[in-house]
Amino acid sequence: MSTFLGMPRRPPRSPYGTGNLRGERPFPEAAHDELGNGQLRHNLGRATRTIRAKRLDVTGEVPDWEALRDAGSAIKTDTMNRLPELLEQLEAKVTEHGGTVHWARDGAEANEIVARLVEATGSSEVIKVKSMATQEIGLNEHLASVGITPHETDLAELIVQLAHDKPSHILVPAIHRNRDEIRQIFLDRIPGADPELDNDPGRLAAVARAYLREKFMTTKVAVSGANFAVAETGTLAVVESEGNGRMCLTLPDTLITVMGIEKVLPRHQDLEVFLQLLPRSSTGERMNPYTSLWTGVTPGDGPQEFHLILLDNGRTAALADAVGRAALNCIRCSACLNVCPVYERTGGHAYGSTYPGPIGAVLTPQLAGMHATEGDPNSSLPYASSLCGACFDACPVKIDIPSLLVELRHQHTEQTGATPEKLAMKAAAAVMRRTRLYTGAQKAAGLGRIVADRDGTISRLPPPFTGWSDSRDTPAPPRQTFRDWYASAEGRAALRTAADEHDRPHREDER
Numbered sequence: 001m002s003t004f005l006g007m008p009r010r011p012p013r014s015p016y017g018t019g020n021l022r023g024e025r026p027f028p029e030a031a032h033d034e035l036g037n038g039q040l041r042h043n044l045g046r047a048t049r050t051i052r053a054k055r056l057d058v059t060g061e062v063p064d065w066e067a068l069r070d071a072g073s074a075i076k077t078d079t080m081n082r083l084p085e086l087l088e089q090l091e092a093k094v095t096e097h098g099g100t101v102h103w104a105r106d107g108a109e110a111n112e113i114v115a116r117l118v119e120a121t122g123s124s125e126v127i128k129v130k131s132m133a134t135q136e137i138g139l140n141e142h143l144a145s146v147g148i149t150p151h152e153t154d155l156a157e158l159i160v161q162l163a164h165d166k167p168s169h170i171l172v173p174a175i176h177r178n179r180d181e182i183r184q185i186f187l188d189r190i191p192g193a194d195p196e197l198d199n200d201p202g203r204l205a206a207v208a209r210a211y212l213r214e215k216f217m218t219t220k221v222a223v224s225g226a227n228f229a230v231a232e233t234g235t236l237a238v239v240e241s242e243g244n245g246r247m248c249l250t251l252p253d254t255l256i257t258v259m260g261i262e263k264v265l266p267r268h269q270d271l272e273v274f275l276q277l278l279p280r281s282s283t284g285e286r287m288n289p290y291t292s293l294w295t296g297v298t299p300g301d302g303p304q305e306f307h308l309i310l311l312d313n314g315r316t317a318a319l320a321d322a323v324g325r326a327a328l329n330c331i332r333c334s335a336c337l338n339v340c341p342v343y344e345r346t347g348g349h350a351y352g353s354t355y356p357g358p359i360g361a362v363l364t365p366q367l368a369g370m371h372a373t374e375g376d377p378n379s380s381l382p383y384a385s386s387l388c389g390a391c392f393d394a395c396p397v398k399i400d401i402p403s404l405l406v407e408l409r410h411q412h413t414e415q416t417g418a419t420p421e422k423l424a425m426k427a428a429a430a431v432m433r434r435t436r437l438y439t440g441a442q443k444a445a446g447l448g449r450i451v452a453d454r455d456g457t458i459s460r461l462p463p464p465f466t467g468w469s470d471s472r473d474t475p476a477p478p479r480q481t482f483r484d485w486y487a488s489a490e491g492r493a494a495l496r497t498a499a500d501e502h503d504r505p506h507r508e509d510e511r
């Protein structure tokens with residue numbers, strides 16, 4: 001088996017169900033449609049520009065920001081290297097403090113465990129804290145299918161849920177919606193919403209607040225994810241901005257937390273690093289407005305029943321692979337999405353996965369298993385990047401996303417054998433080795449000027465190059481090739497002048 005960074009490449013896999021990790025269409029096809037949505041591009045452009053500026057301000061003011069990034073990276077690398085032992089330590093500590101730990105191999109198992117736990121309480125509804133893990137496994141859909149109503153309580157998640165939509169950003173799930181759309185969603189879906197409601201953000205938030213308050217006060221079971229879990233103490237952590245998380249984590253009788261196994265940290269002190277890195281990188285804030293920590297069950301205070309579901313869903317397989325292991329270091333801050341020129345234009349839906357953007361392009365194929373067949377939409381994700389490197393610069397735990405994407409492309413090419421790119425490169429090499437053939441090909445390419453538009457670009461190339469021109473402007477070939485110019489009197493004169501300029505200092509030295 002070939003290796004990358006000294007680790008074996010992942011074996012062929014996908015033994016388990018994976019949930020919301022597979023899109024219905026390849027990225028280029030889905031992105032093409034999204035690019036036609038002017039409103040989406042406007043919203044995304046404005047939102048990502050704002051978050052980028054805030055992030056730069058608050059990271060720039062930390063004198064040891066780079067040292068913090070190094071520390072975050074080192075802690076996560078250490079965690080991945082001894083994940084099994086840390087998870088067992090976490091299980092022992094949570095149990096010692098009155099919680100119950102469940103292990104779920106995949107999304108289907110996790111969903112069944114949650115549904116069983118909720119049914120055992122006699123409740124038919126749950127309130128939810130925003131959670132990528134539960135989106136990943138399609139928990140809401142599963143709960144609804146067994147007669148349990150989930151209520152999202154994060155404002156953006158609520159908007160997405162009420163609209164029967166899908167989140168398009170890790171941190172700002174409704175980034176693709178504007179105020180008018182939100183107003184209409186509330187009028188259509190929130191019982192008793194005032195028909196005179198306007199699109200003022202404060203008044204829209206007040207409507208959601210009143211609606212959610214009733215849910216907080218009456219629902220007996222909450223489901224959350226976790227940003228971190230501390231192995232040495234059994235402490236779970238959730239960070240959020242709206243206070244809805246604090247309500248869910250403290251008011252109900254039963255709390256069920258679904259957490260990807262990679263979220264564990266060895267020591268309580270490690271939180272010091274991540275509680276600085278995460279808010280500055282995600283919302284551009286110095287600290288999160290709400291940071292909730294809890295350890296098992298405290299008699300007379302908060303939920304009296306606590307269940308922690310440790311979710312694998314492809315993570316163990318990813319851990320065995322160099323690319324997957326690096327991607328598991330992600331703390332889901334979304335900084336890489338906000339700096340990505342591809343994400344900024346296409347939005348999150350084009351990625352077809354719970355995890356969009358640069359890290360989604362790595363993580364999704366790793367968690368779901370990258371299938372080499374061209375029919376698998378996930379196999380197109382590693383190509384959804386310009387490889388500009390902005391994501392690597394922004395990542396608070398220094399995940400080298402561009403290198404990981406290149407490696408995934410390499411693996412994909414190796415698995416699929418001949419690709420259009422490979423055949424094109426082979427053909428180009430054969431032509432370039434033969435001068436007469438090359439000159440002939442240049443002359444033939446010059447005919448492209450006939451089909452060029454007035455602006456000097458060719459809007460659609462013939463097959464097999466159509467895919468290239470579908471998403472790019474192709475410049476028309478110039479009237480004169482470099483070789484023609486080189487052979488012309490004008491070219492020879494220019495070359496003589498350049499040579500004279502180059503030699504002059506040497507001649508002056510000799511004098």
Ligand code: SF4
Pocket residue numbers: 281329330331332333334335336337359391394395396397398399
């Ligand atoms: S890869 Fe890095 S920048 Fe992107 S979401 Fe994960 S931690 Fe944040």
